[in-house]
Amino acid sequence: MMNTKCRVVAFTTxxxxxxxxxxxxxxxxxxxPQGEERGIWITEQAAAAGHEIEILSAGGGxxxxxxxxxxxxxxxxxVFGLIDAAMASLKTESMFQAYEPAWAQxxxxxxxxxxxxxVYKFWQTPIVLAYNADAMDAAGAPTSWLDLTKPxxxxxxxxxxxxxxxxxxxxxGILVRFADENGDISxxxxxxxxxxxxxxxxxxxxxxxxxxxxxxxxxxxLNWFGGVGRQAADVGYTATIVxxxxxxxxxxxxxAIIDGTDQLDAAKAFVDWFGSPEFMIAYAEEFGQVPVxxxxxAGSPMEVQxxxxxxxxxxxxxxxxxxxxxxxxxRIELEIK
Amino acid sequence: MTGLQFQxxxxxxxxxxxxxxxxxxxxxxxxxxxxxxxxxGSGLNFGAAQELAASGRVSNAIRNTLxxxxxxxxxxxxxxxxxxxxxxxxxxxxxxxxxxxxxxPLIFGSVVAATGYNFTxxxxxxxxxxxxxxxxxxxxxxxxxxxxxxxxxxxxLTSFHYLFxxxxxxxxxxxxxxxxxxxxxxxxRAFRSVVLPLLLPTIFAASLLVTxxxxxxxxxxxxxxxxxxxxxxxxxxTLNSLRRPDMAAMLSVLLGVAVILCVLLLQxxxxxxxxxxxxxxxxxxxxxxxxxxVTNTLTHGFAYLIAALQLLPVALVVLFSFxxxxxxxxxxxxxxxxxxxxxxxxSGGEAFTPLKxxxxxxxxxxxxxxxxxxxxxxxxxxxxxxxxxxxxLTFMLPWTLPVPFIAIGLIVTFATPNLLxxxxxxxxxxxxxxxxxxxxxxxxxxxxxxxxxxxxxxFQLEAAQALGAPPLYRFMRVTxxxxxxxxxxxxxxxxxxxxxxxxxxxxxxxxxxxxxSIALFEGARSANPxxxxxxxxxxxxxMVFSYVIISIADRYGLGKSSGR
Numbered sequence: 001m002m003n004t005k006c007r008v009v010a011f012t013t014x015x016x017x018x019x020x021x022x023x024x025x026x027x028x029x030x031x032x033p034q035g036e037e038r039g040i041w042i043t044e045q046a047a048a049a050g051h052e053i054e055i056l057s058a059g060g061g062x063x064x065x066x067x068x069x070x071x072x073x074x075x076x077x078x079v080f081g082l083i084d085a086a087m088a089s090l091k092t093e094s095m096f097q098a099y100e101p102a103w104a105q106x107x108x109x110x111x112x113x114x115x116x117x118x119v120y121k122f123w124q125t126p127i128v129l130a131y132n133a134d135a136m137d138a139a140g141a142p143t144s145w146l147d148l149t150k151p152x153x154x155x156x157x158x159x160x161x162x163x164x165x166x167x168x169x170x171x172x173g174i175l176v177r178f179a180d181e182n183g184d185i186s187x188x189x190x191x192x193x194x195x196x197x198x199x200x201x202x203x204x205x206x207x208x209x210x211x212x213x214x215x216x217x218x219x220x221x222l223n224w225f226g227g228v229g230r231q232a233a234d235v236g237y238t239a240t241i242v243x244x245x246x247x248x249x250x251x252x253x254x255x256a257i258i259d260g261t262d263q264l265d266a267a268k269a270f271v272d273w274f275g276s277p278e279f280m281i282a283y284a285e286e287f288g289q290v291p292v293x294x295x296x297x298a299g300s301p302m303e304v305q306x307x308x309x310x311x312x313x314x315x316x317x318x319x320x321x322x323x324x325x326x327x328x329x330x331r332i333e334l335e336i337k
Numbered sequence: 338m339t340g341l342q343f344q345x346x347x348x349x350x351x352x353x354x355x356x357x358x359x360x361x362x363x364x365x366x367x368x369x370x371x372x373x374x375x376x377x378g379s380g381l382n383f384g385a386a387q388e389l390a391a392s393g394r395v396s397n398a399i400r401n402t403l404x405x406x407x408x409x410x411x412x413x414x415x416x417x418x419x420x421x422x423x424x425x426x427x428x429x430x431x432x433x434x435x436x437x438x439x440x441x442p443l444i445f446g447s448v449v450a451a452t453g454y455n456f457t458x459x460x461x462x463x464x465x466x467x468x469x470x471x472x473x474x475x476x477x478x479x480x481x482x483x484x485x486x487x488x489x490x491x492x493x494l495t496s497f498h499y500l501f502x503x504x505x506x507x508x509x510x511x512x513x514x515x516x517x518x519x520x521x522x523x524x525x526r527a528f529r530s531v532v533l534p535l536l537l538p539t540i541f542a543a544s545l546l547v548t549x550x551x552x553x554x555x556x557x558x559x560x561x562x563x564x565x566x567x568x569x570x571x572x573x574x575t576l577n578s579l580r581r582p583d584m585a586a587m588l589s590v591l592l593g594v595a596v597i598l599c600v601l602l603l604q605x606x607x608x609x610x611x612x613x614x615x616x617x618x619x620x621x622x623x624x625x626x627x628x629x630x631v632t633n634t635l636t637h638g639f640a641y642l643i644a645a646l647q648l649l650p651v652a653l654v655v656l657f658s659f660x661x662x663x664x665x666x667x668x669x670x671x672x673x674x675x676x677x678x679x680x681x682x683x684s685g686g687e688a689f690t691p692l693k694x695x696x697x698x699x700x701x702x703x704x705x706x707x708x709x710x711x712x713x714x715x716x717x718x719x720x721x722x723x724x725x726x727x728x729x730l731t732f733m734l735p736w737t738l739p740v741p742f743i744a745i746g747l748i749v750t751f752a753t754p755n756l757l758x759x760x761x762x763x764x765x766x767x768x769x770x771x772x773x774x775x776x777x778x779x780x781x782x783x784x785x786x787x788x789x790x791x792x793x794x795x796f797q798l799e800a801a802q803a804l805g806a807p808p809l810y811r812f813m814r815v816t817x818x819x820x821x822x823x824x825x826x827x828x829x830x831x832x833x834x835x836x837x838x839x840x841x842x843x844x845x846x847x848x849x850x851x852x853x854s855i856a857l858f859e860g861a862r863s864a865n866p867x868x869x870x871x872x873x874x875x876x877x878x879x880m881v882f883s884y885v886i887i888s889i890a891d892r893y894g895l896g897k898s899s900g901r
Contacts, residue, residue, distance in 0.1 A: 058848055065578070066847065069765035072754045163578065202564050207864040211460075214864070215477070330579045334392035337565060 027052035028077040028266045031067065033060045033165070038287060042274075045282065051270045053078075060086060061163035067095055067258070077267045080122075080255035080274065083165050084318035085172070085325050087119045087254040092323075097257040097264070102272040103293060111252060111292045121252040122275045124292050126311050127169045128248055130228045132219040133240040142220065144245040145174055149195040157220035158209045159200040162329050162337075165251070166224045172321055173249030173314055175328055183320060185328070194336050202337065210235065224251075225307065226289065247314030252292060344809045355712050359731045361757040362776055366746025367734070373586035373749050385587040395588070398567040404483055405558075405568065406551035409490040413547045414540065416491055416643060417498025418533075423640040425506045426528060428624040430637065438644035442496040444883035445651050448839040448854045449876050451560035452861040453650040454480075454489045456657070456873070459561065461864075463653050467669045481563030489557050492647055494550055497543040505539040506532065511620040524625050542606050549599045552592060553739045556839035556854070560861050573741040574843055582749050589742040600737045651880065658873035662866040665873070678870040682878075688871045691856035692878070698852060699835035702774035703828045709775070710782035711824075715812075718790055729783070736780035744844035747773055767850045773841040778831040789823040790816075826893055829886040836879050853879070 028051075034042060035057030046053045056076070058066070064086045067079060071093065082090070090096065096118040104112055104120055111121035131141045142148055148157060160167045174196065178189025201218055203209050212218040213235045221228055221239065232239035255275060257267045273279060280296035283289055290308045291297055297305060375381060389395045420439045423429050445453060458464050458480035469475050480488075509532055517527040533540075555570040562568070567575070569592050576585035627633040657664075658678055660671030682688045713732055717725045735743055751763035763769040793816065801811045839854045846855050853875055860872035 056848065062848075066765060069752065069847075070762075072762040073766075204564075205859075205862045207862055211864045326580060330581060333575060333579055334388075334394045337394055 026263070027054040028261075028263050028270060029053075029075060030055050030270070031063050031076040031079040032057055032081040033063060034081050041286060042283075045279065046270065046273070049273050049279075051266070051273055053270060059163070060165035061161075061168075064090065068093060071095065074258050074260045076258045077261040077263050078255065078257055078270055081253045083169065083251040083253055084121070085168070085322040086165065087256060088319055088322035089325075090256070091116060091118055095256075095259055097259045097261065097267075099257050099268055099271065101255075101268075101275050103275045103277065106295060107293055119254040119256045120271075120275060121254045121292055122280060123289050124250055124252040124308075125224045125226065125290070126248045126250050126313070127166055127173065127222070127224050128228060128241045128311060129244055130221045130223065130232075130239045130241045132213070132221070132232070132237045134237045135216065135219045138240070141240070141242060142244075143242060145170070146177070146192070146246065148220070149192060149199050151199075153220065154199045155201055155217060157200055157222060158212050158218045159197060159202050159222070160206070160209055161204045162332055166222075166227065168325065168329065169224075169249050169251050170222055171332065172325060172328065173316060176316055176321060177246065183324060190331070190336075193332060197332075197336050213237075225310075226287070241310060243311045248311040249316055250313045251318075341807055344807060347809070351712055352716070355709060355716070355728065357757075358709055359728060361755075362747070362772060363731055363734055365755075365757060366743060366750045367738070369749040370586045370589060370742060370746045373583050373745075374590045375587075377583070385581075385583040388581075389584055389587055394567060395572060398569050398572040399591075401483060401558075401566065402552060402554075402568045405486050405490065405554070406548050408483070408487045409494060409551045410544050410547050412487060412491040413494045413498070414544060417495040417502065417543065418540065419639070420495060420643065421498055421502045421506055422528065423636070423643075425503055425622060426532065426625060427524075427636065428626040429640050431641075435640055435644050438647045439495070439499055441647045441651050442493045442499065443887055444880045446493060446496070447837040448556040448560070448857050449837045449879050450489065450493050450650070451556040451839075452857050452872060453654050453876060454485075454557075455560050455861050456869070457650040457653050458485070459861075461666050463657075463669055464649075466667075470669075478563055480561060482566050485561040485563070486554070486558050486566075486568070489561055490547075490551060490554070493557070494547045497546045501543055502536060502539050505536050507622065509535050509622060511622045514622070524627060538606055538609065542603060545599050545603045545606070549596055549603075552595050552599070553741070553840070555741075555843065556858070559839075559843075560858065570739070570741050570840060573745065577745060577748065577844070582745065582752075585741075585745050586749065589739065589745050592739045593742045596739045597737050654873050654876050655880070658870070658877040660870075662870040665866045665869045666864075678874045682871055682874045691851055691853045692875065694850050695836050695853035696832075698771040698774060698850060699832040702771040702835060703778065703831045705771070706775040706779045706782055706831065707824065707828060710779055710786050713783055714786045714790055717787070732783055733780045735776050740777060740840040741844065743776060744773060744841055747776075748844065765847055767847075770842065770845045770850055770852065773845050774835050774838060777838070777841060778834060782827055782831065785823060785827045786820070789820045793819055822893065826886075826890050830890055833883050833886045836882065 030053045032039070032042075032055060034055070039055045039057050043053055043055055056063075060082055063079070064082060067074075067076065067090060070076070074095075079090075096116075098117040100117045101120055107120065113119045129142065129145060140152070142150070142153060147153065162168060162171065171193075175185050175189055175193065178186045178192065180186060201212050203212065209218075210231065213221070213231065221231060223231060225241075228239050228241060255271055257264070257271060261267050275293070277291075277293050277295035277299060280291040280293060281299040284291055284296070284300040284304045288301075288304055288307065290304055291300060297308065374385060375383070377384070420435075424432060424436055424439065429435060442450070456462055460477045462480070465475070465477065465480065513531055513535075514527050517531045518524075522530070553570050554568055558566060558568040559571050562571075569588060573585045573588050573592070576582075576588060627636060657671060659674040659676065660668070661673060661675065661677065664671045664673070682692065709732070713725075713728055717729050747769060748764055751758070751761075751769060754760040754762050763772070797815050797819075798811060801815050806814070837854055837857075838852075839858065842852045842854045843858070846852055857872055857875055860868045860875075863869065
């Protein structure tokens with residue numbers, strides 16, 4: 001008797017909940033490289049704003065492959081946090097559903113998608129060259145990405161897996177310096193790339209990278225902006241970021257709705273909320289991430305605004321290079337590594 | 338009679354299903370690999386081969402694979418023949434201990450052994466730290482590249498010698514050895530010129546199996562090979578992740594041709610018969626006591642040294658699985674022991690997931706494979722015609738093909754909606770991996786079940802038939818109970834194989850079904866001691882499981898199966 005009664009109560013509660021917010025029925029599935037504490041925090045904030053989401057987090061490259069593999073049978077409703085080139089490739093594969101978020105107004109044109117209305121950018125991150133200031137002084141540190149092949153930096157920096165978004169971005173940043181007017185890389189560029197790998201510690205896992213810094217072999221960190229500080233804190237050293245000659249590649253992260261989602265309205269509502277200046281400011285306050293929406297930048301803490309101008313950007317047209325990246329990475333993997 | 342008709346209907350549905358399985362999951366994937374490799378939109382195309390030839394990394398991988406295979410055959414034979422001689426030809430004290438130690442590769446293989454060697458000799462390995470405390474100059478990565486892979490192969494691939502060569506030497510007629518010795522031959526000479534020639538066919542067969550395993554070696558080079566060292570199997574995976582399935586397919590065809598050559602040679606040797614030297618009623622071999630004290634001491638020393646090297650990684654893994662995570666990367670002998678790591682894995686948290694995944698996928702794969710294999714064997718038993726022979730051969734095909742070949746086939750076939758499976762996409766789904774496992778274990782199952790059927794008493798079945806029992810009833814009441822023990826054992830042996838299966842797993846796993854072998858591999862590269870502790874527990878559990886299954890199988894005379 002008790003059991004039945006309990007069940008009836010539970011059932012009515014569920015119905016009541018379902019009636020108040022439709023989103024409770026089934027959370028939308030979000031793919032993003034933002035995992036662990038960041039992922040949990042985003043999920044909590046979203047829930048507080050009335051968006052039930054379930055995050056599936058993995059490396060950027062892995063998520064990219066997964067979305068492509070699931071093309072016929074999409075599992076995700078929204079993807080965010082993949083970088084320019086990856087989002088551009090997914091768009092070419094017709095993975096996205098068009099939707100212009102409420103916050104697209106006021107967004108600088110480079111971060112909008114006025115042609116297809118599919119991918120909108122919300123964060124930007126420089127991929128920087130930093131060094132362990134406890135083990136190297138400013139005079140001895142490289143001043144440009146092109147310095148890395150010098151003998152004095154042999155075995156002092158780590159190149160991670162080319163499947164990582166960060167690695168891919170700075171490799172592209174280096175290669176485009178050697179591009180001709182058609183966007184093809186000169187022989188000199190490929191020779192440089194060979195030297196860059198020969199002079200480096202090459203690893204395939206994040207742990208192996210950390211280990212190289214722990215045992216003191218590596219002192220120069222090629223990393224995304226937030227990763228530099230995180231690694232320095234984990235290993236226990238002071239990191240100094242170099243404003244390199246020739247500029248630093250900037251990447252921005254986008255959000256899009258997956259084509260074929262069965263929860264289009266919930267997905268649209270989530271996208272509107274996520275990219276809004278209010279949430280972007282909250283995220284900047286929590287994690288120090290630099291937003292791209294001018295209102296969000298203006299509302300961010302001062303040090304975040306300062307970080308935004310720490311290094312000068314390298315001019316890269318990601319839409320132009322996106323179709324070439326697979327071929328370049330293949331050449332690096334098969335002929336250089 | 339409607340019951341009989343129903344059974345007949347069921348039987349034809351079964352045949353249709355089996356044909357569908359064969360076409361969808363064996364023929365179609367093989368066809369896909371070949372078309373990927375050689376055909377593009379405009380017809381025959383060798384572009385993938387040209388690109389492969391141009392790649393420095395590919396030629397390095399091919400060279401590494403050939404060097405490793407050639408060296409492995411040599412070193413495995415040296416150690417393997419010595420082990421067999423020490424156990425069966427010479428009188429060495431502590432034979433039972435040696436036998437135990439030399440049997441280690443039977444339970445310590447694939448990714449388990451690879452991570453075990455890494456734990457012992459790798460960058461932060463116990464032995465590496467122990468040596469560094471005496472010789473600080475030893476580089477962290479001393480155990481890497483060709484050297485490390487060949488050393489690991491040398492000890493781990495002796496399982497074929499342990500299983501087959503020991504059986505062969507026992508068949509040697511002792512009177513022949515005695516005759517040689519009475520003619521004045523020394524022990525060594527008698528071994529070299531009388532025993533060894535009799536063993537040559539078996540040695541050759543074991544060498545081919547070693548070549549076969551070395552050519553397709555994946556887990557060992559991936560874990561202990563170190564940075565910028567590849568062998569072919571790994572590179573096929575890399576090519577696939579670079580979204581060049583055509584190049585991956587081409588390289589798997591190359592590997593496939595090499596492996597098929599090995600298999601064909603092996604079959605010729607098997608046909609010629611390896612029993613030529615065996616007497617019909619051999620006089621059991623008497624183990625020879627070495628009379629020269631120096632030779633005797635040296636031989637004992639060498640025998641124990643090999644035993645120690647075989648046991649060391651296993652012992653360290655088991656010992657440290659009881660050690661606190663803190664001591665794993667810092668101590669040479671743990672200062673305290675507890676069951677905490679086991680509790681962490683078995684309490685059902687995150688660390689339990691890969692174990693659960695592998696057990697579940699292993700169980701379902703084996704169940705699917707058993708159904709298919711049973712039906713194929715029954716069919717071949719009842720009707721001997723072209724169709725059943727073709728079916729039989731089709732299901733045996735995966736045995737002659739390297740695993741990366743089959744994996745690439747499944748990926749290419751099921752990356753897009755495929756009509757064969759109701760326009761579904763399998764890539765990225767949970768089920769693609771258990772299906773892959775099933776394909777790989779079916780050939781061995783068919784072999785065992787066929788043997789079990791041959792051993793059935795035909796009179797019982799005839800009696801049942803004479804008494805009017807319908808086919809399904811005969812199968813359920815007579816055949817099945819008779820072969821049930823074999824089925825249980827074969828299931829156990831194959832779940833055991835799947836628990837540490839690495840190659841298929843690496844190609845087909847995804848975040849929903851990450852299996853034990855992949856967790857082990859990732860754990861081996863992790864600098865986190867908690868992860869290392871969990872890894873050691875996984876490895877110990879797999880070894881215990883293997884030990885139990887193989888001991889039971891051995892008692893039933895099925896021990897040979899563990900060779901593959």
